[in-house]
Amino acid sequence: MNKSEQALSALAEMDELAARQSPIHRLHPIAKLLVTIAYIFTVVSFGKYQLSGLAVMALYPVLLFQLSGIPARTCFHKLRIVLPLVMAVGLFNPFFDRSPLLYLGTVPVSGGVISMLSLMVKGVLCLTASFLLIAATPIDSLCAALRRLHVPSLLVTLLLLTYRYVGVMTEEVSIMTDAYRLRAPGQKGIHISAWGSFLGQLLLRSMDRAQELYASMLLRGYHGHFHYAAVNPFRPADGAYLVCCIAVFALLRFVNVAELLGRLLVR
Amino acid sequence: MHMADALLAPAVAATMYAASGVTAGISIHKLRKDDEPQKLPTMAVTAALVFAGQMINYTIPGTGSSGHMCGGMLLSALLGPQAGFLSMIVILAIQCLFFADGGLLALGANVWNMAFYGCFVGYYLIWRPIQTGRWFGSGKSAQRARIIAASIIGCIVTLQLGAFSVVLETSLSGITELPFGAFCALMQPIHLAIGLVEGLITSAVLLFVYESRPQLLRDVDPAPGAAKRSLKSTIAVLAVLVLVVGGGLSLLASSNPDGLEWALFGNEDAGYSQNMGLDEEDYGVSSDAADKAGSIQEATAFLPDYAFADNDTPVGTTVSGIVGSVMVAGVAVLICLAGGFFRKRKTAAG
Amino acid sequence: MIEFRNVSFSYEKDTPVLQDLSFRIDAGESVGLIGANGAGKSTLMKLLLGLLQGQGEILVDGLAVSKATLPEIRRRLGFVLQNSDHQMFMPTVYEDMIFAPLNYGVSREETEQRVDAVLEQLGLTALKHRHNHKISGGEKRMAAIATVLAMEPEVILMDEPTSALDPYNRRIVINTICSLSQTRLIASHDLDMILDTCDRVILLSQGRIAADGPAREILRDRALLEAHRMELPFCLAGRE
Numbered sequence: 001m002n003k004s005e006q007a008l009s010a011l012a013e014m015d016e017l018a019a020r021q022s023p024i025h026r027l028h029p030i031a032k033l034l035v036t037i038a039y040i041f042t043v044v045s046f047g048k049y050q051l052s053g054l055a056v057m058a059l060y061p062v063l064l065f066q067l068s069g070i071p072a073r074t075c076f077h078k079l080r081i082v083l084p085l086v087m088a089v090g091l092f093n094p095f096f097d098r099s100p101l102l103y104l105g106t107v108p109v110s111g112g113v114i115s116m117l118s119l120m121v122k123g124v125l126c127l128t129a130s131f132l133l134i135a136a137t138p139i140d141s142l143c144a145a146l147r148r149l150h151v152p153s154l155l156v157t158l159l160l161l162t163y164r165y166v167g168v169m170t171e172e173v174s175i176m177t178d179a180y181r182l183r184a185p186g187q188k189g190i191h192i193s194a195w196g197s198f199l200g201q202l203l204l205r206s207m208d209r210a211q212e213l214y215a216s217m218l219l220r221g222y223h224g225h226f227h228y229a230a231v232n233p234f235r236p237a238d239g240a241y242l243v244c245c246i247a248v249f250a251l252l253r254f255v256n257v258a259e260l261l262g263r264l265l266v267r
Numbered sequence: 268m269h270m271a272d273a274l275l276a277p278a279v280a281a282t283m284y285a286a287s288g289v290t291a292g293i294s295i296h297k298l299r300k301d302d303e304p305q306k307l308p309t310m311a312v313t314a315a316l317v318f319a320g321q322m323i324n325y326t327i328p329g330t331g332s333s334g335h336m337c338g339g340m341l342l343s344a345l346l347g348p349q350a351g352f353l354s355m356i357v358i359l360a361i362q363c364l365f366f367a368d369g370g371l372l373a374l375g376a377n378v379w380n381m382a383f384y385g386c387f388v389g390y391y392l393i394w395r396p397i398q399t400g401r402w403f404g405s406g407k408s409a410q411r412a413r414i415i416a417a418s419i420i421g422c423i424v425t426l427q428l429g430a431f432s433v434v435l436e437t438s439l440s441g442i443t444e445l446p447f448g449a450f451c452a453l454m455q456p457i458h459l460a461i462g463l464v465e466g467l468i469t470s471a472v473l474l475f476v477y478e479s480r481p482q483l484l485r486d487v488d489p490a491p492g493a494a495k496r497s498l499k500s501t502i503a504v505l506a507v508l509v510l511v512v513g514g515g516l517s518l519l520a521s522s523n524p525d526g527l528e529w530a531l532f533g534n535e536d537a538g539y540s541q542n543m544g545l546d547e548e549d550y551g552v553s554s555d556a557a558d559k560a561g562s563i564q565e566a567t568a569f570l571p572d573y574a575f576a577d578n579d580t581p582v583g584t585t586v587s588g589i590v591g592s593v594m595v596a597g598v599a600v601l602i603c604l605a606g607g608f609f610r611k612r613k614t615a616a617g
Numbered sequence: 618m619i620e621f622r623n624v625s626f627s628y629e630k631d632t633p634v635l636q637d638l639s640f641r642i643d644a645g646e647s648v649g650l651i652g653a654n655g656a657g658k659s660t661l662m663k664l665l666l667g668l669l670q671g672q673g674e675i676l677v678d679g680l681a682v683s684k685a686t687l688p689e690i691r692r693r694l695g696f697v698l699q700n701s702d703h704q705m706f707m708p709t710v711y712e713d714m715i716f717a718p719l720n721y722g723v724s725r726e727e728t729e730q731r732v733d734a735v736l737e738q739l740g741l742t743a744l745k746h747r748h749n750h751k752i753s754g755g756e757k758r759m760a761a762i763a764t765v766l767a768m769e770p771e772v773i774l775m776d777e778p779t780s781a782l783d784p785y786n787r788r789i790v791i792n793t794i795c796s797l798s799q800t801r802l803i804a805s806h807d808l809d810m811i812l813d814t815c816d817r818v819i820l821l822s823q824g825r826i827a828a829d830g831p832a833r834e835i836l837r838d839r840a841l842l843e844a845h846r847m848e849l850p851f852c853l854a855g856r857e
Contacts, residue, residue, distance in 0.1 A: 003322040007366070014365050015748055040372045045277045048441070052588035055595050062599045066606030078367035086271050089443045096444030104589075112444060119273055119442060126272035130371045134364045140708045152295050154307070155353060161311035161706055162318070162357045167750035168702050169312070169319035177323065189324030195468055199320050200475030203345075206316045207483060210309040212703045215668050217308065219696050220768065221688070221720030224304060229712050230725070262591030308706075 002181075004174035010078075011167060017070055017135040024068035024136045028238035029145035029231065035245040036133040042249040043125045048115035049101060052258040054122065060245075061128040068136050075131045079124060086123035090116040139163055144231040157226045172202060268337075268429055268458070269362070270377055272370030276440035283436065284375030290383055291356060294349035306350055314354035317342060318361065325468055334464035339385015340394070340421045341469050344485055345476075348390040355382030380432045384425040390485075393421040398486040410487065414473050419466030426462035430454040618644040618800050619665065619677055619772065626660055626671030634660045635671065636824045642800060644771075649811035649832060650804040652821035653846035658804040661821070662774055665802075666696055678771070692721055695770030695799075699777040701757040705749040710741075710760045713749065717768040728767075735766045739793060755786030762793060772800040779807045808850035812836050820845060 018025070024032075039060060046054050065072050097112035134142070139160070146156050176198065180190065190198050251257075272280075298306065317338035325334045338358070342351035359377050363369035369377045397417040403409040434450045437443055443450065473484065481489040620641040627633040635657045642648050650658050663669040665677070667687045675682040677690050698704040707713040711732065718728040736742045744752060744760055752760065758778065765773060778794065779787045787810070794801065794814045805811055811818060811832060818835045820828040822845040828835050835841065839849050848854070 003324070004319060007322060011365055012751065015751060019748075037371065040272050040370070041277055044272055044275060044280065044372060052592045055592040059595065059599055059602070062602050066602055069610065081366065081368050083271075085269070086273050089274060089437060089445070092443060092445040096446075115444070122273035123271050126370050126372065127367050130272075130364065131367060133371075138708075140712060152292070154295050154298065155291065155356065158307065158311055158314070158353060159357045159360060160708060161308065162314040162354070163361060164706055164708055164749065165312050165315035166318050166361060169315040170322065173319040173322060187326060189326040191326055192328050192471075195325055196471030196473075196475035199316075199323065199468075199472045200479070202320070203313075203316060203472065203476060204479060204483075206312045207309070207480075209703060210312040211305075212698065212700070213308040213312065213706055214305045215663075215666075216696070216698055216704050217706065218668075219666060219691055219694070220717035220764075221691065222304070222716075223720065225720070227712075227715055227719040229709070229715070256588065256591075258591030258595050259588045260591065261594045262587030262589065265594075266587045266590050 002174055002177050004170045004177060008167065008170050008174065011170075013074060014134060015138075017074070018138040020069065020136075022068045022070075022136070024064060024132075027136075027241055028234050029137050029141040030148055030234065031238040031242040032133055032137055033142065033145050033149075034242055036129050038246045038249055039129045040126045042253050043122055043129075045253065046118065046122070048118055049111060050256070051114055051118045051121065052262075053252065053256045054118055054125065056252050056257045057125055057249075058121070060249075061125065061132060064132045064136075068132065070132065070135045074135070075128055078131060079127055083120070083123055083127075086119060090119040093119070140229060141231060144228045147228065148231070153226065160226070169202075169206065172205075176202065268377075268381060268426075268433060269359075269369040270373040270380070270433060270436065272372040274437050274440065274442050275373055275376060276442070277372075279436050279440045280372045280375060283379050287356070287375045287378040287383065290352065290387070291378075294352050297349045298353070306346075310346060310350050310354045311357075313342065313346060314357050317354070318358050325464070327464060334461070334468060336465045336468045336472075337381060337385070338469075339382055339425060340389045340418060340466075341472060343386040343390040344394055344418075344469075344473055345483060347485055348386045351390070352382050352386040355386060376432075376436050380429040380436075384428040384432075385421075388428060389421040389425045393417055393424060395486050411474060411477065414477055414484075414487070415470040418470035418473055419463065422466030422469055423459065423462035426458045426465065427455060430458035618642055618646070619802070620675070621661075621665075622674040622676070624664060624671055624673035624675060626657075626664060626669060634824050635664070638673070638824075638826060640819060640826060640829060642802065644800055645798070646817060647794075647801040647815045648803070649815035649818040650802060650821065651806070651808065651811060651818055651847065652827075656821040656845075657824045658821055659776060662696070662776060662802070662804060665774065666694060667691065692768070693771040695765035695768050695773045697761055697765050697773065697775040697778055699780060701754075701761040702749075704761040704764065705757060708748055710744050710747055710749060710752070710763070713760070713764045714767040717764065721768070731767050731769065735763050738796075739763050739766070755782055755789065758782060758786065758790060759793065762790070766797075770799065772802065773797060775801070775803045775805075777805050777807070778803060779805065779810045808836055808847070809852050812850050812852065820847075822846075 039057075043054065043057055046057075064070075065075075093116040094110060094112035097115060098110045100108035101111045101114055102109050137145075143156050143160050146159075147153060180194070180198070181187070184191065275283075317336075321335055321337065323335070325336075327334050339351065339355055342354050345351070346354060356378050359369060359374060359381065363371060363374055363377070394417045397413050397420070400413075401409075402416070403412040431451070431454070434447065434454050438447050438450065445453075476483055477487065481487055618641075621638045624635060624638045625633060626635040638661070650661065652658050660669065664671050665675055665682065667682050667684075667690060677693060680686045680689055682690055705713045707716060714732045714735070715728050718731060719725070723731070732745070733742075736745055739759055739762065741756075741759055741763055744756055744763075747756075749757065749760070762778070775794070778790055782790060787807075791810055791813050794803065801815070803811065803815060815832045818828070818830065818832045819826060820835060820841070827845050828838075828841055836850050837853055842849060
């Protein structure tokens, strides 16, 4: 499988997940979007030593994975893309911040280690949250939600159209890559002599494609407006979900539940 | 260069969102005013093309490795800065939503670091002045040279700016203990190389377009003739040169990062002159250096750790905190078990 | 219904693509447009749709195709593109189908009814909420036809409706075309399909009409077809 094919199957996988049915899938897209943003905001706002506070925040994705039936495996597979950068940035912390913050028995744990761990936990939690959003919400409902939130229609329509053609173009790149490879055994990538023409050819063809696409829009009466599928009404349940989640996040941000629970056992 | 949510403090993320949002608003306004309805499908298809094009591996001659392109310069040369910027936003949004590349909260910062510099700085300060400035004389070969020069300078400069912004945003967020200068010394040279490769790829693609359909390129004369070099564009190109040279100098400076740190934040009273260069063996390990770094961090981060700057026993790092976390983990396992149980019952019933 | 009066067109000077075309198509007719590559089939369609402007006069329902009449004209014409990916630019089949009716000011309720009726008619009800990039080539072609039918056009234009389809899906498309009652103009190299779906054939060659008559006559005329870089349909060619 070449890189473009991997991207295609990743896209297909997300679509398949979003098309499933579950209580989470049925929630209104606006509620899901706002809750996700609130969650990420809360997670990022934790201080760099508040590892146990972050641990409690992990319950939200766990709960959502269970309620939506979305396999966590797919999500963790995706973490490999962005975690390296987070790791790279965090890895220096133990070297610079060496004052011991706590003792596990007699072993001192430095602030740098704690802040490195909390950075990684934040990275995982944030990505998991956005993954859950998109895995439980089809792109068209998400775009409709963005429209309702008064994101400019030009941008939303562009997102929708681009998403549609990402699949088409990626497939074309995949076919061209394979065709190139078959005639260039042993080459890892595109040779410098073809740097311009490989993408250039595709670019010229895309311009023609854009023309045809525009024609097909015109022929169906396009005059500057896009119509979206009607979104289900915002139910009281959606409102309740939104309010509850945000309240709980706020609570968890300011009250360290892990600490309190721990105190019940340890004095 | 995609930043993750975890690398940003909420205030920094919100600031970047606001900056990118305002730029997007202005771009949308401009495009609405121009009223070219066929632009929308062109933007969508070109954005999709650039997205797909990022997956092509280009072999770098003489090395075993391969390069990629990210597309800001390419988009603005084809679509203009405003349309290019919006297309980049959409590409970055799709990458963050469907491929976990970047993050929802970091989107504003990523748009700024990659799309704003690539499209607006790249177009107004580099692409247009070089194309309209009649540099290298007139005629076809001069036009080719202008395209190559603009692509390469554009990619290098915009990537340097982008990488610098990443460093700045991360440092302002107080995420890393890595001193600002050392972080710069890590990021800038890497992105110099990346920018050069990206510039070469971009120029190759744009040259191909120029040979086959020159009217697609912005500010490029399809049938070049003689024209005068304008003062305005000369000044702009000079400004860019200053920027490039300045960037080079700052790179030199960053091999002695304290110097840069000192220059940027005026820390003279600290008498901070220890070399923290990456080449030193005891880099950042001696506690003295670590303390100094910590103090620098305190001084430089304008968003210091909100709650726990000088707490004796910060909440969440005590033993009870650990015990509590273990209990939370227990709850998580219970949720999973319950979820599995109910699903099984449901499938059994259905 | 459709009338071409002395229509000519050229992309570049001195290389005419279409020269002095005149013909008319009556309501309810099903006409095949055939000709070698570069004969001018696509250009003819684009002129009719007002995507290109040439010399001469083109009338649709008595209305001359011009900038002022374009909205009226396009509302009556449904065009099925050769590449369904270009036709279907919305995420789902359903959203693509509501695009045109809502643009033409049809109410949401009526649009819903039309969509369901068309899907029912073509046996595509299961496709309604599927994503356009996830359905097969054959399904995509049928869905593209459905999008056009949801406009309730008076004339349906098709550019290579059976290209790149397997025999099974090709047969489905042919049956669908035959079941339509609208006026049809179908451009294709698939002469067997033309024979199955059209009563009349217009043969274009080098920008001129080389023949215009009943499909069964023209498509049987080996000498005529071969003179214009074509071959007999397979079903009439017999075995050598």
